[in-house]
Amino acid sequence: xxxxxxxxxxxxxxxxxxxxxxxxxxxxxxxxxxxxxxxxxxxxxxxxxxxxxxxxxxxxxxxxxxxxxxxxxxxxxxxxxxxxxxxxxxxxxxxxxxxxxxxxxxxxxxxxxxxxxxxxxxxxxxxxxxxxxxxxxxxxxxxxxxxxxxxxxxxxxxxxxxxxxxxxxxxxxxxxxxxxxxxxxxxxxxxxxxxxxxxxxxxxxxxxxxxxxxxxxxxxxxxxxxxxxxxxxxxxxxxxxxxxxxxxxxxxxxxxxxxxxxxxxxxxxxxxxxxxxxxxxxxxxxxxxxxxxxxxxxxxxxxxxxxxxxxxxxxxxxxxxxxxxxxxxxxxxxxxxxxxxxxxxxxxxxxxx
Amino acid sequence: xxxxxxxxxxxxxxxxxxxxxxxxxxxxxxxxxxxxxxxxxxxxxxxxxxxxxxxxxxxxxxxxxxxxxxxxxxxxxxxxxxxxxxxxxxxxxxxxxxxxxxxxxxxxxxxxxxxxxxxxxxxxxxxxxxxxxxxxxxxxxxxxxxxxxxxxxxxxxxxxxxxxxxxxxxxxxxxxxxxxxxxxxxxxxxxxxxxxxxxxxxxxxxxxxxxxxxxxxxxxxxxxxxxxxxxxxxxxxxxxxxxxxxxxxxxxxxxxxxxxxxxxxxxxxxxxxxxxxxxxxxxxxxxxxxxxxxxxxxxxxxxxxxxxxxxxxxxxxxxxxxxxxxxxxxxxxxxxxxxxxxxxxxxxxxxxx
DNA sequence: CTGAAAGCGCTTACAG
DNA sequence: CTGAAAGCGCTTACAG
Numbered sequence: 001x002x003x004x005x006x007x008x009x010x011x012x013x014x015x016x017x018x019x020x021x022x023x024x025x026x027x028x029x030x031x032x033x034x035x036x037x038x039x040x041x042x043x044x045x046x047x048x049x050x051x052x053x054x055x056x057x058x059x060x061x062x063x064x065x066x067x068x069x070x071x072x073x074x075x076x077x078x079x080x081x082x083x084x085x086x087x088x089x090x091x092x093x094x095x096x097x098x099x100x101x102x103x104x105x106x107x108x109x110x111x112x113x114x115x116x117x118x119x120x121x122x123x124x125x126x127x128x129x130x131x132x133x134x135x136x137x138x139x140x141x142x143x144x145x146x147x148x149x150x151x152x153x154x155x156x157x158x159x160x161x162x163x164x165x166x167x168x169x170x171x172x173x174x175x176x177x178x179x180x181x182x183x184x185x186x187x188x189x190x191x192x193x194x195x196x197x198x199x200x201x202x203x204x205x206x207x208x209x210x211x212x213x214x215x216x217x218x219x220x221x222x223x224x225x226x227x228x229x230x231x232x233x234x235x236x237x238x239x240x241x242x243x244x245x246x247x248x249x250x251x252x253x254x255x256x257x258x259x260x261x262x263x264x265x266x267x268x269x270x271x272x273x274x275x276x277x278x279x280x281x282x283x284x285x286x287x288x289x290x291x292x293x294x295x296x297x298x299x300x301x302x303x304x305x306x307x308x309x310x311x312x313x314x315x316x317x318x319x320x321x322x323x324x325x326x327x328x329x330x331x332x333x334x335x336x337x338x339x340x341x342x343x344x345x346x347x348x349x350x351x352x353x
Numbered sequence: 354x355x356x357x358x359x360x361x362x363x364x365x366x367x368x369x370x371x372x373x374x375x376x377x378x379x380x381x382x383x384x385x386x387x388x389x390x391x392x393x394x395x396x397x398x399x400x401x402x403x404x405x406x407x408x409x410x411x412x413x414x415x416x417x418x419x420x421x422x423x424x425x426x427x428x429x430x431x432x433x434x435x436x437x438x439x440x441x442x443x444x445x446x447x448x449x450x451x452x453x454x455x456x457x458x459x460x461x462x463x464x465x466x467x468x469x470x471x472x473x474x475x476x477x478x479x480x481x482x483x484x485x486x487x488x489x490x491x492x493x494x495x496x497x498x499x500x501x502x503x504x505x506x507x508x509x510x511x512x513x514x515x516x517x518x519x520x521x522x523x524x525x526x527x528x529x530x531x532x533x534x535x536x537x538x539x540x541x542x543x544x545x546x547x548x549x550x551x552x553x554x555x556x557x558x559x560x561x562x563x564x565x566x567x568x569x570x571x572x573x574x575x576x577x578x579x580x581x582x583x584x585x586x587x588x589x590x591x592x593x594x595x596x597x598x599x600x601x602x603x604x605x606x607x608x609x610x611x612x613x614x615x616x617x618x619x620x621x622x623x624x625x626x627x628x629x630x631x632x633x634x635x636x637x638x639x640x641x642x643x644x645x646x647x648x649x650x651x652x653x654x655x656x657x658x659x660x661x662x663x664x665x666x667x668x669x670x671x672x673x674x675x676x677x678x679x680x681x682x683x684x685x686x687x688x689x690x691x692x693x694x695x696x697x698x699x700x701x702x703x704x705x706x
Numbered sequence: 707c708t709g710a711a712a713g714c715g716c717t718t719a720c721a722g
Numbered sequence: 723c724t725g726a727a728a729g730c731g732c733t734t735a736c737a738g
């Protein structure tokens with residue numbers, strides 16, 4: 001199949017005048033080879049442009065030198081950015097990076113069932129994908145290390161942001177501007193309706209409100225799946241409430257943009273009538289002047305990769321790393337007006353224009 | 354390292370009462386095995402949850418069953434979406450998907466230099482990454498198939514959109530609305546300043562203008578690197594021109610958003626004062642009501658993967674596939690006013706807002 | 707420090 | 723149709 005002969009370890013050994021064993025050791029291990037021998041072999045290898053066959057090495061050692069990246073989406077900024085950070089340090093460390101897209105719970109299940117059957121990877125990092133304790137234990141039994149990048153707190157090593165803190169920051173920003181009727185568009189993972197509602201980002205909202213001693217109007221808390229269009233629809237419900245909110249907090253920037261579209265189409269202005277704040281600091285947030293809470297996504301990927309490498313080396317790294325977030329004030333939030341806007345309850349109109 | 358024994362082909366063979374050779378053939382090849390034998394072996398394999406060791410198979414056959422995805426960015430929607438499409442069909446076809454991020458020309462060069470040294474992959478698909486003919490030939494000599502997903506026309510198999518046609522459609526949309534002073538913010542790849550200017554997207558603009566017999570004011574054509582912020586700056590230059598354009602065409606939606614920010618900050622309105630159209634139909638374009646030219650990104654990834662598979666199978670697929678694009682009218686474009694806006698040449702102000 | 711040899715888990719001509 | 727055997731290209735105890 002491949003006509004051009006590739007140079008093998010045997011070629012290097014012959015050329016350097018040593019045995020296969022010595023050549024191998026010279027190229028890999030630190031001990032057990034005379035310095036001069038090692039250098040000579042290395043020199044020959046370089047000259048011959050020798051590259052070890054990964055298949056053969058893996059077969060002989062049992063280690064695969066590759067890690068699987070499990071991601072639920074590839075088309076959202078968050079995931080691409082995360083993967084970019086992970087790839088950089090893993091590749092740098094000499095690992096192959098295998099991409100696995102698991103869309104739904106079944107896909108996820110299939111992945112964890114089949115992967116360990118025959119170890120194709122030494123480790124897997126899940127990007128904001130939930131992993132059951134059972135799945136995690138299964139992997140560990142098979143000797144594959146697991147790490148989470150982003151997502152909710154896990155019972156295994158992870159690096160993420162403090163979701164509750166991020167939303168607390170957003171809420172406090174609005175409270176500071178004098179807002180009291182604050183609405184929140186909560187994101188729920190469609191595959192995980194089992195989860196407690198008042199956790200993560202949602203919890204942060206309640207915490208901030210309680211601390212500020214501002215009562216939460218439950219009517220102003222709506223839930224929907226991730227996504228701008230879904231948030232736009234949720235916003236329609238919020239606009240049908242008798243007393244409109246003066247500010248809206250969305251669980252992501254995409255969702256904030258969706259909410260803004262609904263507000264705009266209803267003939268209201270942002271931020272004059274309703275302030276809007278998102279979470280993420282999506283690259284486009286800057287271009288649409290959206291106030292948001294910035295989370296360092298690439299850094300989470302970078303750190304998660306380092307965490308994984310430390311674990312593979314048998315070190316004892318910090319197993320629960322949370323990266324800081326901070327409010328980025330742009331122009332979609334402003335001080336609360338005294339009077340509520342009540343523009344004759346404009347019928348939300350999504351078809352027009 | 355791995356304590357739990359995995360079941361090997363030997364276990365299957367023994368259990369099925371056949372030799373290793375027969376077991377292997379039964380599981381792989383279509384011919385040379387009695388139907389009953391094949392079934393029995395398959396049954397045993399299933400029961401034992403046998404999974405072949407990829408390392409061993411690869412070492413024995415020489416085929417890697419894996420393909421490398423080479424991408425220049427991971428944090429932009431376009432690339433994530435493309436990769437998602439590629440991953441889906443390649444994984445489905447039983448290939449491993451290795452991710453390679455090559456940021457700059459050196460990285461790209463290093464990739465093509467080292468990859469073929471020892472075949473880690475059977476094929477590589479480059480996502481909008483330029484490949485020199487020399488690099489392509491090198492890969493082919495080593496027996497690795499190459500395919501391009503997206504990007505400019507290549508001298509090797511590819512699937513992409515017709516860049517010139519996409520911009521032609523955008524230009525024609527503006528012309529149809531009565532615009533004559535149309536500005537264009539051209540995207541240039543910082544690594545490829547060598548390329549002819551009037552090609553791809555840029556060429557489409559000139560073609561449409563010539564066809565409509567509308568003279569192009571070269572002052573209205575500005576170039577910048579991809580990116581919203583860069584486009585925002587380019588837009589500042591356009592606003593400093595004595596006679597403002599009535600419409601702006603940006604080479605991407607991100608760039609269109611950047612242009613809109615500058616227009617907005619200058620106190621002008623979109624589309625009343627200046628119409629804006631982008632290219633892509635980025636998922637967020639819908640949320641900001643941006644008029645654009647839609648390109649099917651995921652489909653390009655899907656098709657490119659199918660093209661690759663066909664090539665690997667030795668078939669003769671269409672080596673130059675172009676997917677259609679179409680204008681999606683939203684609310685950032687409108688008919689040209691009779692009079693030009695000349696708001697006393699507002700000084701572009703990027704600090705305020 | 708170095709070498710001969712076995713082994714990693716498959717696949718595939720070569721004989722029957 | 724089926725089996726014994728060699729081989730894919732490394733690594734690593736085991737002896738020196």
